[in-house]
Amino acid sequence: MDVLQSFQSSPYLSITAVVVLFATYIVLDNYDFIPSDDVVKNLPTAGRGNWLTGHFRQYYSSDDPDLFSTACYNRLGPIHTISGFFGQKRIVVQDSKALAHMVKNGYDYPKNNIVRGEMGRALGHGLLYVEGDDHKRQRKMLNPAFSQNNVRELAPIFTNLALQLADQLGHLVDQEAKKLDDRIPGLFKRAQQEEGVVLDCYGWFFRVALDAIGIGGFGRNYGAVHDAEQKVPKCFSLWSTNEAEDFSLHSLIYRVLSIILPLSVKRIPFISTERQIIVENVKQELNEDSRNMYDERKAWLTKGGGADDDSKDVLTLLMKGNVEAIGKDKLSDDEVFAQIKTFIFAGHETSSTGLSWTFYLLAQNPRLQTRLREEISKAKAEAGDEQISPEVLATLPFLDAVLRESLRCRPPIPSRSSVAMKDDVIPLAKPVKLSNGRVITELPIKKGQEFCTWHSITNKRQDIWGSDASQFNPDRWLNDPEAGKKGDLKGAALYSQMMTFFGGPRSCIGYRFAITEMKAIIAILIERFQFHDVGVPISARTFIVMRPAVEGENGKLTNQMPLRITRVKTD
Numbered sequence: 001m002d003v004l005q006s007f008q009s010s011p012y013l014s015i016t017a018v019v020v021l022f023a024t025y026i027v028l029d030n031y032d033f034i035p036s037d038d039v040v041k042n043l044p045t046a047g048r049g050n051w052l053t054g055h056f057r058q059y060y061s062s063d064d065p066d067l068f069s070t071a072c073y074n075r076l077g078p079i080h081t082i083s084g085f086f087g088q089k090r091i092v093v094q095d096s097k098a099l100a101h102m103v104k105n106g107y108d109y110p111k112n113n114i115v116r117g118e119m120g121r122a123l124g125h126g127l128l129y130v131e132g133d134d135h136k137r138q139r140k141m142l143n144p145a146f147s148q149n150n151v152r153e154l155a156p157i158f159t160n161l162a163l164q165l166a167d168q169l170g171h172l173v174d175q176e177a178k179k180l181d182d183r184i185p186g187l188f189k190r191a192q193q194e195e196g197v198v199l200d201c202y203g204w205f206f207r208v209a210l211d212a213i214g215i216g217g218f219g220r221n222y223g224a225v226h227d228a229e230q231k232v233p234k235c236f237s238l239w240s241t242n243e244a245e246d247f248s249l250h251s252l253i254y255r256v257l258s259i260i261l262p263l264s265v266k267r268i269p270f271i272s273t274e275r276q277i278i279v280e281n282v283k284q285e286l287n288e289d290s291r292n293m294y295d296e297r298k299a300w301l302t303k304g305g306g307a308d309d310d311s312k313d314v315l316t317l318l319m320k321g322n323v324e325a326i327g328k329d330k331l332s333d334d335e336v337f338a339q340i341k342t343f344i345f346a347g348h349e350t351s352s353t354g355l356s357w358t359f360y361l362l363a364q365n366p367r368l369q370t371r372l373r374e375e376i377s378k379a380k381a382e383a384g385d386e387q388i389s390p391e392v393l394a395t396l397p398f399l400d401a402v403l404r405e406s407l408r409c410r411p412p413i414p415s416r417s418s419v420a421m422k423d424d425v426i427p428l429a430k431p432v433k434l435s436n437g438r439v440i441t442e443l444p445i446k447k448g449q450e451f452c453t454w455h456s457i458t459n460k461r462q463d464i465w466g467s468d469a470s471q472f473n474p475d476r477w478l479n480d481p482e483a484g485k486k487g488d489l490k491g492a493a494l495y496s497q498m499m500t501f502f503g504g505p506r507s508c509i510g511y512r513f514a515i516t517e518m519k520a521i522i523a524i525l526i527e528r529f530q531f532h533d534v535g536v537p538i539s540a541r542t543f544i545v546m547r548p549a550v551e552g553e554n555g556k557l558t559n560q561m562p563l564r565i566t567r568v569k570t571d
C-alpha cells in the first residue's frame with residue numbers, strides 16, 4: 001500500500017495530516033518564515049516573543065507594564081506589532097489619527113474575545129459586554145442616571161462616605177498613638193502626628209468605593225467602611241486583596257477553559273488553583289446577592305413603591321425608566337440584572353485603584369499635600385462651611401489638577417485589546433516605513449485583526465504634554481489653560497485628550513460619578529491626614545485594571561498600597 005492509499009483508507013490519518021499541515025502553515029506564517037507583501041507583516045515589529053505567549057508576559061507580568069510599552073513605542077514608533085498567542089500579530093496603535101478613528105468607530109473595534117468572554121461569564125450581558133444595537137439600547141436607558149444633574153444629586157453620598165472613612169482611619173491612627181502613650185505617657189499627640197500607622201490604603205479605598213457604588217448605584221449600603229467582615233465586602237476582599245494576577249501557563253489555560261466551558265462548570269478538575277476556586281465561589285455568592293437585590297427592587301416597584309420615591313440611584317432610575325420604556329427600548333430582566341454586576345465591577349475596582357495611585361503620588365510629594373490642604377481650608381472658610389460641600393469641591397482648581405494629573409500618569413485601565421469586525425483602512429497622522437521599504441500613509445487591515453492600545457503611553461505623549469510628559473506635575477493644568485485641549489484626539493477621547501476614560505460610543509459612562517467620588521475622598525482625607533511613602537517597592541500589575549501590588553515574605557505579590565498615615569499637625 002503506498003502513502004496515498006494509506007490516507008484514503010484511514011479518515012483519521014487524513015484528518016491528522018490536514019490538521020498538522022494547517023498548524024505548520026499557521027506557525028510558519030505567523031513567524032514570518034513565509035515572505036509576504038502584507039502590510040501588517042511588514043510593520044515595524046517587536047519581534048516574535050515567546051512561542052506561546054508572545055510578548056504578553058513582558059507586559060502583564062512586569063512590575064511596571066509601562067516599561068515594555070514605552071520601550072516599544074520609543075524604538076518602533078506609533079504603529080508597530082507585538083506578538084500575541086502563537087506568534088499572532090497584534091498591531092499596537094498609538095498614532096493619534098488612527099486612535100481617533102478606532103475610538104469613534106468603537107462598534108467596529110470591540111474588546112477582543114478573551115476580555116469579552118471573561119466579562120460575559122462574570123458579569124452577564126450588561127453594558128460592558130454587549131455590542132452594536134444592544135449596546136446602544138442599554139446605554140440609552142442608562143445615560144440619565146449618569147447625567148451631570150443626577151451625579152450632582154449623588155454627590156452628598158460621597159462626601160458622607162469620605163467622612164466615615166476619615167473617622168475610621170483617624171481611629172486607627174489614635175489607637176496606635178494610644179499604645180505608645182500607654183508605654184511612654186505624654187506622647188499621644190506626637191505619635192498621632194509623627195508616627196501614625198501604616199495601612200493598606202488600597203484595601204480601604206476598595207471598601208469605600210464599594211459602598212459608593214452600593215449606595216449611589218443601587219441604594220444599598222454594603223457597610224464595607226465600617227465592617228469588612230460583612231458578606232459582600234468580605235467576598236470582595238477575598239478576591240481583590242488576594243494574590244496579584246499572574247501570567248503563568250497554568251493561569252492562561254484556566255482562563256481559556258473558563259471562557260469555553262459552560263457557566264455551570266464552577267471547578268475545572270486538576271486546573272483550578274486555590275485562588276481560582278475562591279474567585280469562582282465569590283462570583284457565585286455575588287451573583288446570588290445581586291439577584292436578591294434585583295428581585296426585591298422589582299417586587300417593590302411592582303407594588304407601586306416607586307411612585308412617591310425620589311431615589312436617584314442608578315438601579316432605581318433604570319428600573320423606573322424601563323417600566324416606562326416601550327417596545328424594543330425595554331431591557332429584559334436579565335439585562336437589568338446584568339447591569340448590577342457590571343456596575344459593581346466597573347465602578348469600584350477602577351475608582352479604588354485610581355485613589356490608591358493618587359495617594360501614592362501625593363505621598364511622594366508632601367508639598368503638594370500642603371497646597372491641597374490650604375486650598376481646601378481657604379474654600380471652606382470662604383463658604384463658611386464646617387464640612388466641605390460637594391458644590392465647593394467641584395470648584396477647587398488644584399484638587400482638579402491633582403486628580404487629572406494622577407489619572408493621566410496612572411490610568412487605572414492602562415490598555416485595551418480589541419479586534420476588527422470588518423476590513424478597514426485606518427487613517428494615519430504620520431507615514432510609516434515598512435520593512436520592505438514601502439511607506440504607507442494609511443493602514444489597510446482585515447476583519448479579525450487584533451489590536452492593542454496603551455492608554456498610559458498615549459497619556460504621556462511628549463507632542464501633547466511637553467518634554468516633562470512622564471512627570472507627575474499637577475501644575476501643568478494650572479499653568480497652561482490649553483493643557484488637555486491640544487492634540488488631535490479631540491472629539492475622540494472623553495476626558496482632556498486622555499485615554500483614561502476611553503471615548504466614542506464605548507467611553508466610560510461612570511466618569512462623572514468617579515470624579516465626584518474621588519474628589520470628595522481626596523479632599524476630606526488630605527484635610528485631616530498626611531500620607532507618607534513607606535519605602536517599599538510598589539509594583540503595578542495589570543489585568544484590565546492596573547492594581548498596586550507588594551511582594552510578601554513568601555515572595556508572592558499581593559494587591560496592596562501600604563502608606564503611613566499621620567494626623568495633620570496642629571499648633
Ligand code: HEM
Nearest residue numbers: 128346347350351354412413500501502506508509510514
Ligand atoms: C477612575 C475611575 C474609572 C476609570 C479610569 C474608568 C475607565 C473606563 C474605561 C477606560 C472604559 C472603557 C472600557 C473599554 O471598553 O475598553 C470604561 C467603561 C465603563 N465604565 Fe468606567 N472607569 C471608571 C469608573 C467607573 C465608574 C465609577 C463606573 C460606574 C459607576 C463605571 C462604569 C463603566 C461602564 C459601565 C463602562 C462600559 C461602558 C460601555 O461600554 O458603554 N466606570 N471605564
